[in-house]
Amino acid sequence: MPERVYKRLDNAEPPAKKVKIHQHDGTGSSRPKGVNEEQSATQLDTIQPTKQYQKSSRSSDKLRAEADRLRPGRHRLPIWKHRESLLELLRQRNILIVVGETGSGKSTQVPQFLLNESWCKEQSASVNGQAVKIGGRVVVTQPRRVAAINLAKRVAKEFGTPLGKASPASKVGYSVRFDNCVSPSTLIKYVTEGMLLQEMIGDPWLRQYSTIVIDEVHERGVNVDLLLGFMKRMIINDFDGRGGVPLKIVVMSATAEVDMLQDFFRMDKTTGAPGADNEAGSVVSLCSIEGRQFPVQTIYTPKPVNDVLEGCLKTVLDINKKEPLPGDILVFLYGQEAIEAVENMVNDEAIHLDRSVPKLLVLPLFAALPQDAQQRVFQPTPPGTRKVILSTNIAETSVTVAGVRFVVDSGKFKMKQFRMSVGLESLLVKPISKSSAIQRKGRAGRETAGKCWRLYTEKDYHKLLPENTPPEILRCDLAHAILNMKARGVNDVMNFPFLDRPHREAFEEAFVQLMFVGALTKTGEMTAVGHRIAKLPLSVPLARVLVSAIEDESDVLPEVVDIVSGLSEGNIFLNLTTEENREEAEEARRSLYRREGDHLTILKTVQAYSAENTDRKAWSHKHFVNHRKMRAVMDIRKQLRSQIANLSQYTFTDEIQSLSSDRAAAILKCFLKGFGRSVAKLCTDGSYKTLEQDQTVAIHPSSVLRGRKVVAIMYTEYVFTTNSYARGVSVVQNDWVGEVLQDWLKRSTE
């Protein structure tokens, strides 16, 4: 019996200074050997220079000097103490779980540690009698693009080699959507999770890699769950697509949710059942690394807070009165509305502040905020002033603000939940999880000791807050994930090795959707349409719309590409807050409006934006359009165009064709192929009822069709907030809908 020495890290209070390294076989060979750290480090960091490289100019000397300068700092990172033991564990076992708090240096150092290992070199193997090369590279996955890019930049510097695709000396690169920065000589590659999944369509056994490092697993996006499942399948199948050469798997996580990861990989080889104690069951090692975090004092409210917004205001004013400068305040709230309410409250109070206390500079921070407004958060605080940053969850993981010493945690966030019983998404204000509370608190201790005020009682923290936020795969529409699996040859998707298995209803809803769009047959097999959809970087319904436009004879493909691009980034229009703002916007946007609805309005907007060649930013500002999103839309449009050109020989031009009512109809019919189940008809009482569920929906106030009564509407988004809303709405004719539904009926009964 392998003994379970590992003790669960206390979720509530991180500073677990002890290092626990545990193996199941108890041979004790993980003991760090008496290696001189400095010595082995030098050996590790220095790339054997090729002749070509030696000859190359002063720039490489400069890079080398920079790497030398960075080295002492790297060796002070907590992870360095564990270098030898980490490597020893990986020599013995194929899977290693690393638990490391923020600031341990694991994301930058671990990949570099691995490179000199003999198993990390390229190897020859035989697959089905054919000689193949396996491995030689390390791939590191990240949940976010910025993280992948910044880590690659940092590690390239530490390595002393140029980042990028051009230089033959480059050893570190990254690959994210729209930005591929890898050369044939790349040894360490940082990628987004989605990017690696995409890579796996062409190379399901990841043959170019010796190691995969899956970082930030605790964030538990859908893609990381799929990746872990694919890794487990590789283990179950003895790496036979790699000629038996193992892929070493390093799973890194910031939280102590380690037991389930261990159980996941420790399995019965034949059945894949977790927890079995046999040879295959002892493949997992574990290593915990202490973080580098300053202590943060937690202050709970003695009594529950009724009005959280009022509570935030009071706490901020209190901190400002009692705590000395410097020290900015970061307040975690749960949405734009709440942030703006507190912003006004604090600003009202700030006028009457006593001269003896610091002035307050209130700065909102949320994703929908224009880029320049977001940038204000990073500007230095004027003397005698204290910054108060009012933020959503964006500051929990994605954005780090320097200078924060005080955190106020409302204890709430907004979560999108897909309710499969009704097939709709709702956005709800929920209590945060314990790990989220710890993360928020940690934001006060990045530079020096800090304080965190929690607007909930200590009892509620322990009793009310769940340990972790439910993973995304239990909350989202599974259609895309299922198609992803099917495209990689997973036939029995219900029995895929999930870390958390989604509910049966979620699978069923997704199957219905996939059959409706014709991606799967009645018996669950991939169709030609399904293969096309799986390759497109779009949601299933949007991809279906595009595929039908490719097949359609009415030549509306460029228009459909524009609309699909415009939809795929979410709302491209700015939210209007003030009254005069609104009138101005209505006036400016009027030129873009189309009577047929939001989709053709988006088309006009994308066309007008792309035709604007002098100042697109000014144009966006004038028309109250989100410029940042429009830039993303243009990237997607370019990507989709080139992808389509590859598979159908279609030639795109920048010429804008006029839109007759016939062509408008053709466009909307393409949309019905993807969204035919999202149709509502006008009832005699003037409300709209959905065809499938017979539920009442209202046209979202942001729609150009708000208040209009038409025979039927099709919508591309369905949200439940204060009401049941259809968002992204167009007028459709009864007979168009009839055609689509009849086709579906035919396919599902045949």
Added chain:
DNA sequence: GAGCACTGC
């Protein structure tokens, strides 16, 4: 009469 956060060859 309304907008949590990420992400994709």
